[in-house]
Amino acid sequence: MEQSLLTVENLRFNSAFKYVADMNLNAIIKMCKEEKFPANTVIFQENTRGERLYLILDGRIKITKVTKYGAETVLAYLTKGDFFGEMELLDDQVRSARTTAVELTSCASISKQDFDNMLKSNNIIQLNILRSITKRLRSADQTIVNELDRTVEISKQHIGKLNMLIDAAKTINSSLDLDKLLEIILETAIKSISADRGTLYLQDELKGEIWSKALRGSEVIEIRLPLGKGLAGYVAKTGEIVNIPDAYNDPRFNPEVDKKSGYRTNNMLTMPMRNRDGKIIGVFQMLNKKGGPFSPQDEEFLNALSIHASVAIENARLAQEMVQSERLSAVGRMASTIIHDIKNPMGTLRVYAQVMKKKSGNEEAGKLADEMIHQVDRFVNMTQEILDFSKGVSSTNIEEVEFSETMEGVLMFIEKDLTKANVKLEKKLNFNGKVKLDQDKIVRVFYNIAGNARDAMPDGGTLTVSTEDIGGMVKIEFTDTGTGMPEEVKRKIFEPFVTYGKKHGTGLGMSIVKKVIDDHKGKIEIESELGKGTTIRIMLPTMQA
Incomplete structure (x- = not known):
């Protein structure tokens, strides 16, 4: 049988019975009922009637109040030697707070009637109760002040974060340039949550990747990760927040990244940026984070910031589309004017060239006339193609051709241009x-690609053109030994108005090339490396496809 804790020694230890004689304590024991409360047991609830006084013999309890918003405030912790439940017995009101056992707690309880008789008959107990209540009220006052x-x-802190968020929202809406905007958003996020550095990735839905820009030396490079790869890719795919307080003791962190960069990561916060x-x-x-790991408040701030950031990014993209649309419209108007103004004189030149060829009887003059006719047609058709592209018009005049003859014919003209620029053509x-x-249209595609290759080799070089049957498709490759291009340019090369290393041109050439290849149900790829050159690869369906 478990030994009782209800002894004279334990009662004497209680603040209510300090200096009370043993004879009286023995009498009080007879009034008491010994009770045990397991951890987390609610001994009594707020707003219930109080019928007993509780004396703590062992263990620990907490007295709490719940606000109307559901938050629990701890008013006091009481341990062995304390008592509770006295106020309801004294003022005959309902319980003013909830009492819960923090751990296994043993109590002796006294009924209201016995408690009243005990107070009336013993002045020492009255004084002890009064002193304890006074002490507890002072403690409660301090608890309220602290709270x-x-x-x-x-x-x-919340007002500060709100003001910071307002300032951040103003800042990130200050630019419609997407690259600059991404820098502003990242700088704002780093500053707002006191991080040392950070990266902002955007999602490329079409390619199933996330991408960002970083400075490597003096060159800005583009970083791309497949969804699901690395912590950032994982967060982009799952939407989970990954808050790592100690990077090197967390298996999710890859220390190889630090080894390559020379940077030491202590803590890390990776979380999704969501729109409205x-x-x-x-x-x-x-x-x-300066001063310790990232907090839930940091997560909340970035979550709020991401909504403003997503709106700003969407606005920047819309602005770019509007600018691009306006630029295309302007190019279209220019092309329309050029075609209108030059069609007649170009037609006249073409007729004169045909007459020269017919009447000269000279082989060399005939070749010059053919070249004039060819260049006039090329110029007019190229201008018409720009006009069609700017208007979104797409039409093709498909016919069956012997591909080797087409290639030989176009390469003969291309070679003349390349020779003038000290570029060797290998077939x-x-x-x-x-x-x-x-x-x-395909001939103009090849001209365009060869022209870009020539421009990429200002000091001369070699352009290798190859064709190969790859099973239902013909693969055509243009490989130059030119300057190459950086990754971020390569990824955007088929977008309108993207140029690299050229002082002339509309920036529409490769966009039109891509459109023509798409219209032929073909594919076009690009490989390029700075300082080593570029390969443009085209695949077109053959008659055997």
């Missing part, structure tokens, strides 16, 4: 077959 101070401090609809459009990855034509295509 008010804490609430005021939390309110100040909750859709993930990017990822924040913050490193090394590796291994495809002989028929292909259905718009010969004029």
Whole structure:
């Protein structure tokens, strides 16, 4: 049988019975009922009737009040030697707070009637109760003051964060340039949550990747990660927040990244950037919060910031589309004017060239006349193609052609241009077959690619053109030994108005090339490396496809 804790020694230890004689304590024991309360047991609830006084013999309890917002405030912790439940017996009101056992707690309880008789008959107990209540009231006063101070401090922090968010929203809406905007958003996020550095990734839905820009030396490079790869890719795919307080003791962190960069990561916060609809459009990855790990408040701030950031990013993209649309419209108007103004004189030149060829009887003059006719047609058709592209018009004149003849013909003219620029043309034509295509447009595609290759080799070089049957498709490759291009340019090369290393041109050439290849149900790829050159690879369906 478990030994009782209800002894004279334990009662004497209680603050209510200090200096009370043993004879009286023995009498009080007879009034008491010994009770045990397991951890987390609610001994009594707020607003219930109080019928007993409780004397703590062993263990620990807490007295709490719940606010109307559901928050629990601890008024006091009481242990062995304390008592509770006296106020309801004294003022005959309902319980003013909830009492819960923090751990296994043993109590002796006295009924209201016995408690009243005990107070009336013993002045020492009266004084002890009074002193304990006074002490507890002082403690409760201090608890309330501390809680008010804490609430005021939390309110100040919330107001500070709100003001910071307002300032951040103003800042990130200050630019419509997407690259500059991304820098502003990242700098704002780093500053606002006191991180040492960070990366902002945007999601590329079409490619299933996230991408960011970083400075490597003096060059800005583009970083791309497949969804699901690395912490940032994982967060972009799952939408989970990954808050790592100690990077090197967390298996999710890859220390190889630090080894390559020379940077030491202590803590990390990686979380999704969502738009107003909750859709993930990017990822924040913050490193090394000053003063300790990232807090839930940091997570809340970045979550709020991401909504403003997503709106700003959407506005910047819309602005870019509007500018691009306006630029295309302007180019279209210019092309329309050029075609209108030059069609007649160009037609006259073409007729004169045909007459020269017919009447000269001279082989060399005939070749010059053919070249004039060819260049006039090329110029007019190129201008018409720009006009069609700017208007979104797409039409093809598909016919069956012997592909090797088309290639030989176009390379003969290309070689003349390349020779003038000290560029050697190497031909590796291994495809002989028929292909259905718009010969004029495909020829201009090849001219455009060869012209870009020539411009990329200002000091001369070699352009290798090869063809190969790859099973239902003909693969055409243009490989130069030129300057190459950086990754971020390569990824955007088929977008309108993107140029690299050229002082002339509209920036529409490769966009039109891509459109023509798409219209032929073909594919176009690009490989390029700075300082080593570029390969443009085109695949077109053959008659055997």
